[in-house]
Amino acid sequence: MNFCPEEVLEHIFEFVTSHKDRNSMSLVCKTWYQVERESRYGVFIGNCYAINPVRLIKRFPRVRSLTLKGKPHFADFNLVPHGWGGFVDPWIKALAKACPGLEELRLKRMVVSDESLDLLSRSFVNFRSLVLVSCEGFSTDGLAAVAANCRNLQELDLQENDVDDRRGHWLSCFPESCTSLVSLNFACLKGEINLSALERLVARNPNLRSLRVNRAVPFEMLQKILIKAPKLTDLGTGSFVHDSDSETYHTLKSAMTNCKSISSLSGFLDVASCCLPAVYPLCANLISLNLSYASGINGNELVKLIGHCKKLQHLWILDCIGDDGLRVVADTCNELEELRVFPSDPFGPGNAAVTEQGLVAICSGCPKLHSLLYFCQQMTNAALITVAKNCPNFIRFRLCILDPVRPDPITMQPLDEGFGAIVQSCKRLKRLSISGRLTDSVFFYIGTYAEQLEMLSVAFAGDSDNAMLYVLNGCKKLRKLEIRDCPFGNMALLKDVGKYETMRSLWMSSCELTLGGCKTLARKMPMLNVEIINENDQVEIIPDNNDRQKVEKMYLYRTLVGPRPDAPDFVWTL
Amino acid sequence: MVAKPREQNLEFEAAERNLSPGMANQAWGLEDSATDFKETELTLGPPGESRDAGGKSGTKRGFCETLDLNLTGSNAKRNDPGAQSQQEACPTAKHPAAKAKLVGWPPVRALRKNAMRSDGCNYVKVAVDGAPYLRKVDLEMYSSYKHLSEALEDMFSCFTIRNYFNAGKLMDPVDGSEYVLAYEDRDGDWMMVGDIPWQIFARSCKRIRLMKSSETVDIEPITPPK
Numbered sequence: 001m002n003f004c005p006e007e008v009l010e011h012i013f014e015f016v017t018s019h020k021d022r023n024s025m026s027l028v029c030k031t032w033y034q035v036e037r038e039s040r041y042g043v044f045i046g047n048c049y050a051i052n053p054v055r056l057i058k059r060f061p062r063v064r065s066l067t068l069k070g071k072p073h074f075a076d077f078n079l080v081p082h083g084w085g086g087f088v089d090p091w092i093k094a095l096a097k098a099c100p101g102l103e104e105l106r107l108k109r110m111v112v113s114d115e116s117l118d119l120l121s122r123s124f125v126n127f128r129s130l131v132l133v134s135c136e137g138f139s140t141d142g143l144a145a146v147a148a149n150c151r152n153l154q155e156l157d158l159q160e161n162d163v164d165d166r167r168g169h170w171l172s173c174f175p176e177s178c179t180s181l182v183s184l185n186f187a188c189l190k191g192e193i194n195l196s197a198l199e200r201l202v203a204r205n206p207n208l209r210s211l212r213v214n215r216a217v218p219f220e221m222l223q224k225i226l227i228k229a230p231k232l233t234d235l236g237t238g239s240f241v242h243d244s245d246s247e248t249y250h251t252l253k254s255a256m257t258n259c260k261s262i263s264s265l266s267g268f269l270d271v272a273s274c275c276l277p278a279v280y281p282l283c284a285n286l287i288s289l290n291l292s293y294a295s296g297i298n299g300n301e302l303v304k305l306i307g308h309c310k311k312l313q314h315l316w317i318l319d320c321i322g323d324d325g326l327r328v329v330a331d332t333c334n335e336l337e338e339l340r341v342f343p344s345d346p347f348g349p350g351n352a353a354v355t356e357q358g359l360v361a362i363c364s365g366c367p368k369l370h371s372l373l374y375f376c377q378q379m380t381n382a383a384l385i386t387v388a389k390n391c392p393n394f395i396r397f398r399l400c401i402l403d404p405v406r407p408d409p410i411t412m413q414p415l416d417e418g419f420g421a422i423v424q425s426c427k428r429l430k431r432l433s434i435s436g437r438l439t440d441s442v443f444f445y446i447g448t449y450a451e452q453l454e455m456l457s458v459a460f461a462g463d464s465d466n467a468m469l470y471v472l473n474g475c476k477k478l479r480k481l482e483i484r485d486c487p488f489g490n491m492a493l494l495k496d497v498g499k500y501e502t503m504r505s506l507w508m509s510s511c512e513l514t515l516g517g518c519k520t521l522a523r524k525m526p527m528l529n530v531e532i533i534n535e536n537d538q539v540e541i542i543p544d545n546n547d548r549q550k551v552e553k554m555y556l557y558r559t560l561v562g563p564r565p566d567a568p569d570f571v572w573t574l
Numbered sequence: 575m576v577a578k579p580r581e582q583n584l585e586f587e588a589a590e591r592n593l594s595p596g597m598a599n600q601a602w603g604l605e606d607s608a609t610d611f612k613e614t615e616l617t618l619g620p621p622g623e624s625r626d627a628g629g630k631s632g633t634k635r636g637f638c639e640t641l642d643l644n645l646t647g648s649n650a651k652r653n654d655p656g657a658q659s660q661q662e663a664c665p666t667a668k669h670p671a672a673k674a675k676l677v678g679w680p681p682v683r684a685l686r687k688n689a690m691r692s693d694g695c696n697y698v699k700v701a702v703d704g705a706p707y708l709r710k711v712d713l714e715m716y717s718s719y720k721h722l723s724e725a726l727e728d729m730f731s732c733f734t735i736r737n738y739f740n741a742g743k744l745m746d747p748v749d750g751s752e753y754v755l756a757y758e759d760r761d762g763d764w765m766m767v768g769d770i771p772w773q774i775f776a777r778s779c780k781r782i783r784l785m786k787s788s789e790t791v792d793i794e795p796i797t798p799p800k
Contacts, residue, residue, distance in 0.1 A: 079677065160683060160685045
């Protein structure tokens, strides 16, 4: 069957961009494997330790866009100690030598140094897009290098990174010749920036579509930005505090009135409620609204604002909106697809103002809802069953009850039935986080019904090893499983060791695993890295008869390249 | 190809017998009234479990028990002083019924937690034994212990603080006395700087002190070296 020349194959393959499809194509035959690997420009590596730079470059020599993820998800919540890993430096060094055509780099939960950013900025002539999400280890000096040296930079997107802000003039390092910017997001930076430099930057980049500024950019700047960036579709404000009787305020309001293109609004890192009406003119066109950092707005003001947003599809909000506020959202935002409700008191079970009633209201009014993250005071089985009935389209369903073992407050039952309803009804569910009082039953339901589930997050749930086994046996598409504070031990871990090769990773902390169990797993499965994170010298690896000691944190993942050479002292790969 | 354990198959088959499509639909057809809940309650479940049993089964870990397990439970190793810093975040040993703070709970990103908390400033006093006056640093300005130590070095230039976290000791080159970097946390306890993740430290630190080693009797014991 050699009637199809490789050039034709390559041309056809160009239309296939999904990683999963490309991976499948490469398995068809040797010819397809070769053609595919030489024509793959966008490479996605979900775990940077599953492979190494040398092998990446060997297989995909023409890579132009690389996505890398480093630390496990629970690192977001301080469960992974500083220094664990996820260093991007070796990747940039290798790519600098072998792939000068690199154009895009997207990193999530990785450690990035100023030196790497500097090397990046000088090594890739066509570099155009840098996206850093939840990264750390760099400062504004690194950003200055990127700004100064990347001649064709289109996108610099910094999302929720921990950046050492040296209060330098990194923004001023964009040369006058930089006119290619399409997207600039520096909302997570804490320091001052040069405002006139920002103004000039915006003015000379006519293609700017997305601009998210930080807290240091005051209210007065917004009007100047809007005038100079007529193509803006995504705006993130900085500080939104001003005297609402002033001329500045009214000027901004009229600028907003003339602004038909903005469909996405975020920021409000400092905000005074009296200024909010300035953005009302934008509301009718808004598709996406992120007020989750706007702690200065009370529930009523939020409701007034959202009442204007009939086209909203994505809403991130604080729980001070309350159940009543969510009822207004349900009435107004019938196109809603994604909702995230964050706690305004994130340091513990406080006075969270939303309950199951808010969620039920939303699901009644928003049938297109498919992604949910909901921090609440309480949840009932009845509510979850209603939600499951009204919204069978959930792809992501993450519920966090602030008291992690709270049962249904009306019936005092565990929430097994409620979550069971969700997994049975939502046949496309890919991601699930459960909380509240939960027994083995909920895991049985998940294993039985959640056929498309790829990621499961569990905390303080289950009664026995059977729970974990139900999930490992039943969820055929499971890729990531993260568990904390559950009574699962060696029996569950070791029952089906082959399963872990079909998954990206497993995290278990504060469970019942012992060192002996983890060692057994590592011995049986050489294709896995079984890492013990040993803070505070809790576990001694010598003498050998201490296999019964409990392991506080275990992280295992499949890999093609064996134990990683950069593991710190407190991480043991068994 | 993932092998299914034989025992688990039996449980699935048994469950399949319990559930019929009609039953499932009945459960999902639940109307608003919570009182109908019990009658239409899904009866699918692992065989052998009584539906009448209350929410708690005997082996279920309660919230407080969980915290105790973390602190003092079956693993004797957890009682060593090195675990003190973890205990600091879980003080249930004193008040099981109180709303204790768990590490990493609720699962909100550190950056978001910090953004909610402060208006951007977190000034704490820094005292050095023997110095005539105190200084103040804004912990919001720093993202790591290393950067804080650099700033402290600039402020109190007579000490080599930079290598603190490697060497574990400071010496005053003038009179040879040793210093320890300590901080007072929200509970009023004096702790050694460096044990806990930076973000948690920045949130819980109320003041910082460079203490002479001879005065460190009341400080929490240091993790014994490996």
